[in-house]
Amino acid sequence: MSFESDLLAILPRLRRFAASLSRDRADGDDLCQAALEKALRARDQWQPGTRLDSWMYRIMRNLWIDEARSRQRAARTFAPEEAGEHVGHAGDRDMEAHVMLSDVDRAMHALPDEQREAIALVLVEGLSYKEAAEVLGVPMGTLTSRLVRGRGALIELFGEAA
Amino acid sequence: MTDIDEAMLIAWVDGELDEVTRRRVDRAVAEDPALAGRLEMHRRLRERVSGHYAPVEAEPVPPAMRALLEGGAKVVPLARPATPRWRNWGIGGAIAASLVLGLGIGHLSGGPSGPVAVSDGAMVAQGELASALDTQLASAQDGAAIRIGLSFQRKGGGWCRSFEGQAVAGVACRERQGWQVQQLVPGAGQGTAYRQASSGDARITATVDALMEGAPADAAQEKAARETKWR
Structure with a gap:
């Protein structure tokens, strides 16, 4: 089994994990895709014999945390004080949610x-x-x-x- | 009343208690209806949360992810109407790079000459490609610049067609605003570097396989679908 086919075998579970971390399924798939790309770039860092699924969960979780942090930074940087009612989440986004x-x-x-x-x-x-x-x-x-x-x-x- | 705390009930539900402790919890629960209620509540919560996400695992894997792992390193990720918010990982850049490579032209959006425009964040066929997708039948296309490969119904409904031209090949599905391009790879046309790409391309085959419900349309079904404008 190659690295890629091992990843393909656990991909349905990775998508499920991404969905449970993310706000919706589309965001989950974006996260999952990014994690796969990262894993392919970092494949040398995976030690054969260790659990690939745990390694992937870790990659995905770290990407997700990084993204959450940069979103928070962006919210702090770009939300003007006078826009009190819109601070945090955009109103219509929440309604959509x-x-x-x-x-x-x-x-x-x-x-x-x-x-x-x-x-x-x-x-x-x-x-x-x-x-x-x-x-x-x-x-x-x-x-x-x-x-x-x-x-x-x-x-x-x-x-x-x- | 008992020394059974919330963490213990939760560990019981998660299957994390050793045999001795589990029996101790069982005995306490048997004697205390309130405790039994809390245990049941935690059991239902676990069921509800895991049951909610379970169907995701059963879904077919999106073609863009499958292609990434099946040797198509340059495949364009699936376009979707919402603006991707993970763009800073380079997905947007990858789309742009692949398109520029594949089309051999720099102007994508707005340019009237290219086969694909970006509209509301999605890639939509235009010009010659759009009209080929609208009107051309796979069963009758001698000498056409763009060849239609397969016409088929996608899972969840709606028509999709694979296509192959000089510069680009790919798969597009009919949406309200037109033919939304699901995948775009370099065509078999100019240059030897990209000659491997065609409608026989494994990447396109994988996308078609992942999208298609049942079998591809035959000539009669294709003609009927054209008549109803692929709706």
Whole structure:
């Protein structure tokens, strides 16, 4: 099996992970595509014998964090003070989101990044706590407390939606 | 009342408890309906979240990603109407570079001469290519500058056609505003460097395979589709 065909085999799962991190499916596919391109460029850094899926989850998660940060910077730089009502998200974008996105998409999107990625790896991708903690580079205790807080927030959000 | 905390219930649901602890939780839950309710709530939450994203895994992989891994390093990623917000990773640049390479001309948008224009962030066929897609039948195209390969229905509905010209080859699907180009690779025309690209190109075949619902249209179906303007 070549590197490419190994990637192709896990691609459906990678797309699912990207979808659970992203605001919508189109953003998820953009993220997934970017992660594949990055993986192909960085293929020498992957150690054969280690898990390709964990390596890919890590690449994708790092790209996503970088993008989230640069978006936050852009929001801080470009949002003028007088535009109070538009600060944060553009109003019509949020309205669109309410129409287009399901409760789960919306609730996941409302979570802090660190909780969303923990939930995505464990609940969506089915990783063990140990595997998820390794992907995220945090101790197990940190991971479990993010899972507890993230779930509490989701339950609250679903409660409001119901 | 018990020493079972939220983290333990959650670990139970995630299958992370050792046997001894799991039994301890089970006993506590059996004696405490409120605790049982919380466990059930966490079980349902996990089911709801994982069930929501599960269908993504079952979907066919987008052709642009498949092509990336099947040896088509220069394939143009799928265009979609929304402005891509991950553009800073070079996807936009890759599109532009591929197009300039493939067309052999610098002007893409607005120029009346090229086969493709960019409209609302999507690549749309224009000029000769658009009219070939509109009117030309794969079964009757002797001597045409642009040849139509296959006409087919895409998954989710709508007509798509593969095409091949001197400068470019690719796949386009009929949308409201016209023929949206799904993929564009260099044509078999000028220069030996790009001769491998044609409608027999593996990249185009992969895109057609990924998009197509059922079998390609035969001559009669193609003609009927032209009559109804590919709607």
